[in-house]
Amino acid sequence: MTDRAPRVAVCGAGVADPLLEAVAEEVGRGIARGGGVLICGGLGGVMAAAARGAAAAGGLTIGLLPGADPAAADPAIAVPLATGLGEARNVLVARTAGAVVAIGGEWGTLSEVAFAMKVGIPVVLLRPAALTAALPIPTAATPAEAVSWALERARRRA
Amino acid sequence: MTDRAPRVAVCGAGVADPLLEAVAEEVGRGIARGGGVLICGGLGGVMAAAARGAAAAGGLTIGLLPGADPAAADPAIAVPLATGLGEARNVLVARTAGAVVAIGGEWGTLSEVAFAMKVGIPVVLLRPAALTAALPIPTAATPAEAVSWALERARRRA
Amino acid sequence: MTDRAPRVAVCGAGVADPLLEAVAEEVGRGIARGGGVLICGGLGGVMAAAARGAAAAGGLTIGLLPGADPAAADPAIAVPLATGLGEARNVLVARTAGAVVAIGGEWGTLSEVAFAMKVGIPVVLLRPAALTAALPIPTAATPAEAVSWALERARRRA
Amino acid sequence: MTDRAPRVAVCGAGVADPLLEAVAEEVGRGIARGGGVLICGGLGGVMAAAARGAAAAGGLTIGLLPGADPAAADPAIAVPLATGLGEARNVLVARTAGAVVAIGGEWGTLSEVAFAMKVGIPVVLLRPAALTAALPIPTAATPAEAVSWALERARRRA
Numbered sequence: 001m002t003d004r005a006p007r008v009a010v011c012g013a014g015v016a017d018p019l020l021e022a023v024a025e026e027v028g029r030g031i032a033r034g035g036g037v038l039i040c041g042g043l044g045g046v047m048a049a050a051a052r053g054a055a056a057a058g059g060l061t062i063g064l065l066p067g068a069d070p071a072a073a074d075p076a077i078a079v080p081l082a083t084g085l086g087e088a089r090n091v092l093v094a095r096t097a098g099a100v101v102a103i104g105g106e107w108g109t110l111s112e113v114a115f116a117m118k119v120g121i122p123v124v125l126l127r128p129a130a131l132t133a134a135l136p137i138p139t140a141a142t143p144a145e146a147v148s149w150a151l152e153r154a155r156r157r158a
Numbered sequence: 159m160t161d162r163a164p165r166v167a168v169c170g171a172g173v174a175d176p177l178l179e180a181v182a183e184e185v186g187r188g189i190a191r192g193g194g195v196l197i198c199g200g201l202g203g204v205m206a207a208a209a210r211g212a213a214a215a216g217g218l219t220i221g222l223l224p225g226a227d228p229a230a231a232d233p234a235i236a237v238p239l240a241t242g243l244g245e246a247r248n249v250l251v252a253r254t255a256g257a258v259v260a261i262g263g264e265w266g267t268l269s270e271v272a273f274a275m276k277v278g279i280p281v282v283l284l285r286p287a288a289l290t291a292a293l294p295i296p297t298a299a300t301p302a303e304a305v306s307w308a309l310e311r312a313r314r315r316a
Numbered sequence: 317m318t319d320r321a322p323r324v325a326v327c328g329a330g331v332a333d334p335l336l337e338a339v340a341e342e343v344g345r346g347i348a349r350g351g352g353v354l355i356c357g358g359l360g361g362v363m364a365a366a367a368r369g370a371a372a373a374g375g376l377t378i379g380l381l382p383g384a385d386p387a388a389a390d391p392a393i394a395v396p397l398a399t400g401l402g403e404a405r406n407v408l409v410a411r412t413a414g415a416v417v418a419i420g421g422e423w424g425t426l427s428e429v430a431f432a433m434k435v436g437i438p439v440v441l442l443r444p445a446a447l448t449a450a451l452p453i454p455t456a457a458t459p460a461e462a463v464s465w466a467l468e469r470a471r472r473r474a
Numbered sequence: 475m476t477d478r479a480p481r482v483a484v485c486g487a488g489v490a491d492p493l494l495e496a497v498a499e500e501v502g503r504g505i506a507r508g509g510g511v512l513i514c515g516g517l518g519g520v521m522a523a524a525a526r527g528a529a530a531a532g533g534l535t536i537g538l539l540p541g542a543d544p545a546a547a548d549p550a551i552a553v554p555l556a557t558g559l560g561e562a563r564n565v566l567v568a569r570t571a572g573a574v575v576a577i578g579g580e581w582g583t584l585s586e587v588a589f590a591m592k593v594g595i596p597v598v599l600l601r602p603a604a605l606t607a608a609l610p611i612p613t614a615a616t617p618a619e620a621v622s623w624a625l626e627r628a629r630r631r632a
Binding site for chain 3: 562580584585587588591592593604605608609610
């Protein structure tokens, strides 16, 4: 364990319903309040909502973008890292965090969850969807629970 | 459609039981007999078995290795491409094929399946395991059925 | 132009002589004082020296590591992003910055410089070495000049 | 050493003058005649010319494309691997070969040459351009010499 801020990734769809976005925003806020750095894919939907929450609470937000243009990042992303790697940047979102909170669950999110599990990054689900609900992965009942779970694990990998 | 050989990826665990390996070998053989190029992760288990089957039937076998040493490839791999990208090479296995046959299903396989679905590469399951059995993805009853399904789709993306 | 902090990458060898390290530290300090975020490869030598300079001046330091272990980052890296991509992370160091300062010049540095030029990221050299001295790229006479040049360009790509 | 075919990458600009293309075609032909597999970036100019030469001589041609569409590959590419990684695929071209022949030399080519040198893949230059001419890398006088040099080294890393 170091005195670095824990890094928590929030994964979720780029287009999401308002309920999931509200959940993501609360997760982002919680990460920031807990002293964490938010990592996400940098675009809309769940990613943007989590970044808004974290930024509003004064936290650092890093967006790993698929494209080469940092201007594509959501305004709540403080540090856009435009990887130019396309969807392959998903593996970076999963791998560079100390823990992952996956909200909802479409194919892109599932790819991040599965990759994180493969390489040993802890994952917690929140409001899992059909693709993710049956996975042998802990599911948090509330945003606060997901944040607490993820921050604790991310601190060990800070 | 071109007159290029269709590329079919076979995904599965690097350590697998003999039954899954036998299935993978039959899939590899079928891909080669159907004129396809086999793409896989280049290592053991399902990957090696599929490569053995394809090579025995005279097919081309390409292994996208995680490490930087081509000598780590299974002997049945004719063209080892040692990416040096670590587990991130999973996204290349999924993305560079015209269709994917996923055998069994551990976390790494699931990451490839989910990534392929995300980017629009057709996937068929064979002997799905707990992590993959509930996915809304076609499941083939036999190796022959999986091969036929995958080759047909890979020909459209050759 | 946005109101985001400009991102400047500092590239250079992982083992460097004290003079180059002193130059790198001054560059890092200048980036931070100018309100910039430092991006580097996260390891020793020039990378670590630049991070030390930036951190000492209160700046944010991001290290894109080749390996999968964030603990391998130099202590001056506030946000280690352990990509697991091996040396291929060099292209991310070059691509995710708004401008690049290349100090000295061994093969790895040259790969970053060339990749940045290929994809249109501005590069300035400082104390170029044999491999880089003849390139048609601006050379700064002092760390301050390099920082000023890079920050100005990075602000346009913030 | 194995009995695998040696893999030789040919790097060069996507738009090239007829002289360089003629040289590249001869290199491709030589690689195929020597029993080698050609790896390249899969697009036009030097890449396409090398692939034409290799294909005409009955050799296997693999194109590592930046985009996600295999149909973008030059017709002489037998196995298009559409990485979707953008220009970052340059590092794969360099890394997955057993040796590299670099023809001409623009920024993209230089990035491949420098990356190959960084990770220990042998490189030979042919008709170097301003960016590459001063590098401490062997220069071949003729296509035949470049092919012979590269095949010999690629056989040790087959």
